[in-house]
Amino acid sequence: MNMCQAINEALSIAMNNDDKALIFGEDVAFGGVFRCTLDLRSKFGPDRVFDTPLCEQGIVGFANGVAAHGHSPIAEIQFADYIFPAYDQIVNETAKIRYRSGGIFDVGNLTIRSPCSHVGHGALYHSQSVEAHFSHTPGLKIVVPRSAAQAKGLLLSSISDQNPVLFFEPKILYRSSVEQVPDVEYKIPLSKAEIIKPGKDITVIGYGPQIYVLENAIQLIERDLPGASCELIDLRTILPWDIDTVVNSVNKTGRVVISHEASITSGFGAEISSTITERCFDFLQSPVKRICGTDIPFPLVFEKFHVPDIARCYEGIKFCLEY
Structure with missing residues (x-):
């Protein structure tokens, strides 16, 4: 469904x-x-x-x-x-x-x-x-x-x-794709992020539809940079968010990219970035990178430039890996 x-x-x-x-x-x-x-x-x-x-x-x-x-x-x-x-x-x-x-x-x-x-x-x-x-x-x-x-x-x-x-x-x-959904009652715990794809070189964090953009960008990165391994995390719950899963991943990889559609200034990526800086500073090998919407009212004809796309996410991940 x-x-x-x-x-x-x-x-x-x-x-x-x-x-x-x-x-x-x-x-x-x-x-x-x-x-x-x-x-x-x-x-x-x-x-x-x-x-x-x-x-x-x-x-x-x-x-x-x-x-x-x-x-x-x-x-x-x-x-x-x-x-x-x-x-x-x-x-x-x-x-x-x-x-x-x-x-x-x-x-x-x-x-x-x-x-x-x-x-x-x-x-x-x-x-x-x-x-x-x-x-x-x-x-x-x-x-x-x-x-x-x-x-x-x-x-x-x-x-x-x-x-x-x-x-x-x-x-x-809502209708962009279908998948197998159990027809029984089941629950997914709140405040628990999911590691969609394990990796060792960089942590990539998103939620909602941005997850699919990040998945495609990661596929291109791992094709173009042989040996690169990206870990993709879906937060799922924004508040309270799963700090432990994110911190453990960043301490392992030493690099992190955060992406969401909302404008970058005071977007939720800023909270994630701040927490990572406080808790993972000694392990970071590159600056924390945010790839987000621009600081303008949401446009119509310029929407494709406002919402982070595969190219912007690719460049952000590549920047951190090569830093």
């Missing part, structure tokens, strides 16, 4: 497992703009799967309320670009309710899903990667899957996790 179908199946399993689970958001009743919630209303009824007004602040405010009263809301923000009207609710309420109340109240059963990242024609308001905006907020978890099988397992873990989770789904991956 593709990622869209895998997400739909995960949502169906979650609704079957928990009769207090609710799905709501803009247009989710008929399946949503990407059809990830297709047929769920007919399966579980209009009291559990329903549309909301076009008001992101209201969606998350309502989600906080029903979560605090024991439900398991799965709220959808139709595009991550439009999550910012709900920023106050997420940062000042969702993330802080448990701490502020001394554990009397919490919204730990809340999951917020949102399509993110570029799609090829989304321009300024339908292409942004917003994960770093929320990674500065203790009390949240942030997840970005790279594939259908990953999305199903990570979403089921997110929904069952006793902390509020922002689950960002790269929209370009």
Whole structure:
């Protein structure tokens, strides 16, 4: 199945497992703009799967309320670009309710899903990667899957996790490929990175759709530089991220490249770079290299120059290996 179908199946399993689970958001009743919630209303009824007004602040405010009263809301923000009207609710309420109340109240059963990242024609308001905006907020978890099988397992873990989770789904991956996805319930642990490809000479770190760009760049590097061996790591969870896996890899290889679509300044790659510098300084054999989006609003006709491509990733990896 593709990622869209895998997400739909995960949502169906979650609704079957928990009769207090609710799905709501803009247009989710008929399946949503990407059809990830297709047929769920007919399966579980209009009291559990329903549309909301076009008001992101209201969606998350309502989600906080029903979560605090024991439900398991799965709220959808139709595009991550439009999550910012709900920023106050997420940062000042969702993330802080448990701490502020001394554990009397919490919204730990809340999951917020949102399509993110570029799609090829989304321009300024339908292409942004917003994960770093929320990674500065203790009390949240942030997840970005790279594939259908990953999305199903990570979403089921997110929904069952006793902390509020922002689950960002790269929209370009919804139907770009299919893979074997177990038709049973399974969970992939949060905050655990995956070493997709072991290597000994350089650590390459990414998440979401950028993983595939990095895979292709690594193939070219290992073809052009005989003997070069690159280790590829998918973070999967952005907050809290798997520091140990990354540090152990960099201490082994001595070189590291970090890549994501979001703009480079204050992007999550900066946090990774800082942690590596603090913990791996004595082992580094080259500067930490970040290959990210440029510091401009997300463009339309210049998107191919803004999003890190195979050529930029190739040059960055090659620079570190030859430093």
